[in-house]
Amino acid sequence: MQSPTLREALAALRRAPLLTGLSAGMVALALFVAGLFGTVTHNLQVALQSVEDRVAVVAYLDDGAGPAPIDRAVADLEARDDVREVRYVSQDRALEIARAELPELAELGAGLAENPFPASLEIVLQDGGADPDAIAVVAQAAAAIPIVEDVQYGQEWVDRLHALRRLTGVAVMVIGAAFAVVGALIIGTAIRIAIFARRDEIYIMRLVGAKDAFIRRPFLLEGAFTGVVGGAAATGLTWLTYQTLHRFLEDLSWIPSTWVVGGIAAGGFFGMLASAVAVRRHLREV
Amino acid sequence: MIRFIRVTKEYASGAAIEDVSLDIGKGEFVFLTGHSGSGKTTTLKLIHLSERPTDGEVRVAGFSSIRTTPRDLWKLRRKVGLVFQDFRLLPGRTAMENVGFALEVTGSPPKAITPKAQRLLSQVGLASKSERPVEQLSGGERQRVAIARALATEPLVLLADEPTGNLDERATRGVMDLIWEINALGMAVVMATHDLELVRRYASARVMELDQGRLVYDSSGVDRAVTHTT
Numbered sequence: 001m002q003s004p005t006l007r008e009a010l011a012a013l014r015r016a017p018l019l020t021g022l023s024a025g026m027v028a029l030a031l032f033v034a035g036l037f038g039t040v041t042h043n044l045q046v047a048l049q050s051v052e053d054r055v056a057v058v059a060y061l062d063d064g065a066g067p068a069p070i071d072r073a074v075a076d077l078e079a080r081d082d083v084r085e086v087r088y089v090s091q092d093r094a095l096e097i098a099r100a101e102l103p104e105l106a107e108l109g110a111g112l113a114e115n116p117f118p119a120s121l122e123i124v125l126q127d128g129g130a131d132p133d134a135i136a137v138v139a140q141a142a143a144a145i146p147i148v149e150d151v152q153y154g155q156e157w158v159d160r161l162h163a164l165r166r167l168t169g170v171a172v173m174v175i176g177a178a179f180a181v182v183g184a185l186i187i188g189t190a191i192r193i194a195i196f197a198r199r200d201e202i203y204i205m206r207l208v209g210a211k212d213a214f215i216r217r218p219f220l221l222e223g224a225f226t227g228v229v230g231g232a233a234a235t236g237l238t239w240l241t242y243q244t245l246h247r248f249l250e251d252l253s254w255i256p257s258t259w260v261v262g263g264i265a266a267g268g269f270f271g272m273l274a275s276a277v278a279v280r281r282h283l284r285e286v
Numbered sequence: 287m288i289r290f291i292r293v294t295k296e297y298a299s300g301a302a303i304e305d306v307s308l309d310i311g312k313g314e315f316v317f318l319t320g321h322s323g324s325g326k327t328t329t330l331k332l333i334h335l336s337e338r339p340t341d342g343e344v345r346v347a348g349f350s351s352i353r354t355t356p357r358d359l360w361k362l363r364r365k366v367g368l369v370f371q372d373f374r375l376l377p378g379r380t381a382m383e384n385v386g387f388a389l390e391v392t393g394s395p396p397k398a399i400t401p402k403a404q405r406l407l408s409q410v411g412l413a414s415k416s417e418r419p420v421e422q423l424s425g426g427e428r429q430r431v432a433i434a435r436a437l438a439t440e441p442l443v444l445l446a447d448e449p450t451g452n453l454d455e456r457a458t459r460g461v462m463d464l465i466w467e468i469n470a471l472g473m474a475v476v477m478a479t480h481d482l483e484l485v486r487r488y489a490s491a492r493v494m495e496l497d498q499g500r501l502v503y504d505s506s507g508v509d510r511a512v513t514h515t516t
Binding site: 015201206214215 | 368376435
C-alpha cells in the first residue's frame with residue numbers, strides 16, 4: 001500500500017501533468033546550461049592536464065659518461081618524491097628520434113661522421129609538477145649531478161602554463177558559482193509556480209488540522225522528483241549536444257559520471273529546498 | 287467553549303475588533319450579525335486562531351491565543367470546523383475525495399476513510415452524489431460537501447462565514463436546516479450572516495451584533511435557551 005505522502009505526490013503529478021512538466025522543463029534548462037559549462041570545464045581540464053603531462057626536465061649528459069654513473073643518476077633521480085619516471089635516451093636513440101621527427105635529417109643521417117646528439121635523461125614529474133617552483137627544484141637537482149652537462153625544461157613556457165591553469169581555476173569558480181546561483185533561482189521559481197497553483201490544498205490542509213510536517217512531505221517529494229527528472233533531462237540534452245559536437249571535435253571527452261550523478265542530485269536537492277521554502281510561505285498564510 | 291477577554295484586533299487600516307468580551311457555551315447556536323466590515327469575519331478568524339488578537343485573549347476549547355504556538359495549531363483546528371461562503375472545495379475532485387482528503391490529512395486510518403466519508407456525505411444528504419466532481423454539484427450541494435468536510439474531524443464547534451451568501455432561497459433553507467440539525471446533536475455553531483430574515487426565522491438562536499468592531503448587542507441577556515424549532 002502507498003503511503004499518503006507518496007499517494008498525494010503522485011496524485012498531484014497526475015492532476016497537473018502540464019505544470020509539473022513545465023517545472024521539470026525549466027529545471028532541465030537550468031541544469032542543461034550547467035551541464036554545458038561542466039563539459040567545457042572538464043575538457044579544459046583534460047587539455048591542460050595533457051599539456052602538463054608532457055612537461056619534463058631534460059638533463060643532457062657528458063659524451064663520456066659511462067653506464068655506471070648513468071645508472072646511479074637515474075636511480076638517484078627516481079628516488080625523489082617529486083619525480084614519477086626517469087627515461088634514459090642514448091645518443092643513438094636521440095638520433096633515431098630526430099630522424100623520425102625531422103625528415104630532412106633522415107637524408108643527412110648516413111653521411112654523419114659523428115652523432116651530434118647528446119645522451120640525455122628525461123625526467124617526468126609527478127602529477128601537478130607543472131608548478132614552476134617544483135620544476136626548478138628538480139632541474140637544480142639534476143644539474144648537480146656530475147655527468148649532467150646541461151638542463152632544459154622551457155621555463156618561460158611552464159610559467160605561462162601555470163598562469164593559465166590558475167586563471168582557468170578562478171574563472172571556473174566564478175562562472176560556476178554564477179551558474180549555480182542562476183540555476184538555483186530558476187529551479188526555485190519553477191517549483192514555486194507549481195506550488196502556488198496548489199496553495200488551495202495547503203490552505204485546506206491547514207484549515208482542517210493537518211500537521212505541518214504532513215503537509216510538507218508530499219510537496220518535498222514532488223519537488224525532489226521534479227528536480228531529478230529535470231536533472232535527468234538536462235543530462236540527456238547535454239549528451240546530445242556532446243554527441244553533435246564530438247563529430248567535429250574528436251578530442252572532446254564526456255564529463256565524468258560523478259559529475260552527472262552530482263548534477264542530478266543537485267536538481268533533486270534544489271527542487272526539495274525550493275519546495276520547502278515555498279510551502280513554508282503558504283503555511284504562514286492560514 | 288469560546289471566550290473573548292477584552293479582545294482587540296488591529297490592522298494597518300484600523301481596528302477590526304475593539305475591546306470585545308464574550309462567552310459561547312457548548313452546544314449554543316449563535317448568529318453573528320452586522321454590516322459588512324463590522325468585524326464578523328475577523329471574529330471567526332480569531333476563534334479559529336487564523337488571526338491573533340493585538341490585545342486581550344481568545345480561549346477556544348482549552349486553547350489560548352496567548353499560549354498556543356503555531357506548531358500546535360493543528361490540535362485546535364481539529365476541534366473547530368469551518369465553512370465559507372465560497373465553499374473552498376478542491377476542484378477536480380469528487381465530493382467523496384474532498385471529504386476523504388480532510389480525513390486523510392488529519393491522520394484517519396486508510397481503511398476508515400471511505401466508510402466515514404460516505405457516512406458524512408449521507409449525513410448532509412449527498413450519499414447519491416458522492417462520486418460526482420464538485421463542479422457538477424449545485425451551490426447548495428457544494429456547501430453540504432463543505433459542511434461534511436468540516437465535520438470530518440468531529441469538531442466541538444462549527445464556524446460558518448456567510449454559508450448561505452451564494453445560495454438561492456431553497457438551497458439556503460436546506461443548508462440552514464442541516465446546520466440546525468448538526469447543532470441539535472450538541473455541536474456549537476457560530477454563524478456570521480448579514481441576512482436578518484434568516485436570523486428572524488431561527489428566532490430561538492442567540493444573536494450577537496457587531497458594529498464597527500464593537501459588540502453592540504447580545505441576546506443572551508434576553509434569553510439563552512435554544513429550542514430547535516423554526
